[in-house]
Amino acid sequence: MFWIINLRKIRYGIVMVASLIVLVVVLTGIYYWHNLSHDRVMLLPAQSQSTIRLSINLPKHRLTLFIDNQRYKEYPIAIGKKQTPSPVGDWTIVDKQKHWGGGLGTRWLGLNVPWGTYGIHGTNKPWSIGQSLSLGCFRMNNQQVEELYEWVPVGTIVEVTGQDSPRFTRSxxxxxxxxxxxxxxxxxxxxxxxxxxxxxxxxxxxxxxxxxxxxxxxxxxxxxxxxxxxxxxxxxxxxxxx
Incomplete structure (x- = not known):
């Protein structure tokens, strides 16, 4: 009976040690992944010789970051409703702001659209990402727009594509x-x-x-x-x- 009890304790101890080892490995991996991602965010803006541009595909609700014409990262976004469509065109980021709060989330990247105020920003409605629900701006998850904010300087070109067969309302x-x-x-x-x-x-x-x-x-x-x-x-x- 004594040996049976000890054997059970030994097995329990082995399981506990193995579980602790797995937990340490997982936490170590998360730690290094986080720091690698952080370093990547901080190092990218220093690459002054690189050409950075953004491309937004309205039908796909996607924003893509290009570095030297190579696809670097892609993000899901929310775009304008049918009644308040997002502006199609080639725009320039002319303004960057932090901590606007409310519906604009934690970051703002303003665009030089000549017929209104539009930008890429965070949101307090993360469930809207991937849908056409905004007043025309491009919504992102706060964590992702904070990442993009660090990479993209004022002067960056933002190409927004939409319908291929446009309707014209003027003669x-x-x-x-x-x-x-x-x-x-x-x-x-x-x-x-x-x-x-x-x-x-x-x-x-x-x-x-x-x-x-x-x-x-x-x-x-x-x-x-x-x-x-x-x-x-x-x-x-x-x-x-x-």
Whole structure:
């Protein structure tokens, strides 16, 4: 009987020791993983020679960080509702703020969208991530936007892509106009090789020159104005220019 009791105690002791060893290994792994991740966050901004940009895919509710044109990390996001859509275009981060709180969460990365105030920010509604529920901004989990905040400097380009076949609500667009639909025109001109700059929704001199160059290439009257007729030419000529 004495040996049976001792054997049980020995087995129990072995199980306890084994459990403690496993726990130490797991905790050690978590510790080193955490520190490795932390070091990675802190070291990335120091790589001043790297080109950093962000890409947001609205249909997929995803934000991707690129380093030197290589996909580095991807995050789930919430985007604007149908009534308050997120702005499609090529934007620039112009402002960074901490601890705004409330619906903006712990970090704010402001974008230079010309028709409103939009940004990438945290949230107090983490359950909304992956859905179309915002007023147009791009929501992230607070922990993830804090990570991104450390990596992304002011001046970073943010490319937002959405629908491939846009709807137009105006009959014409000309220099001085600012509108979401101008982004689609600019991207079409860029696809055809007539525009090299950002698609930022601003119909400036570069966009006017690109429109005029396209009109000239099509033997159309050159006035730099995008009419319904010219839009049809723009979209019909994509294949012929590829």
């Amino acid at each position: 014409s667009y000309k220099i001085g106009d600012i509108h979401q639909e101008i982004v689609y025109i600019q991207r079409q001109l860029r696809k055809l090789g007539f525009l090299s700059g950002l698609a930022d929704g601003r119909f400036g001199p570069a966009t006017q020159e690109a429109v005029e160059a396209f009109q000239l290439s099509q033997n159309l009257p050159v006035d730099g104005i995008v009419t319904e007729s010219l839009r049809r030419h723009l979209w019909q000529n994509v294949e012929s220019f590829n």
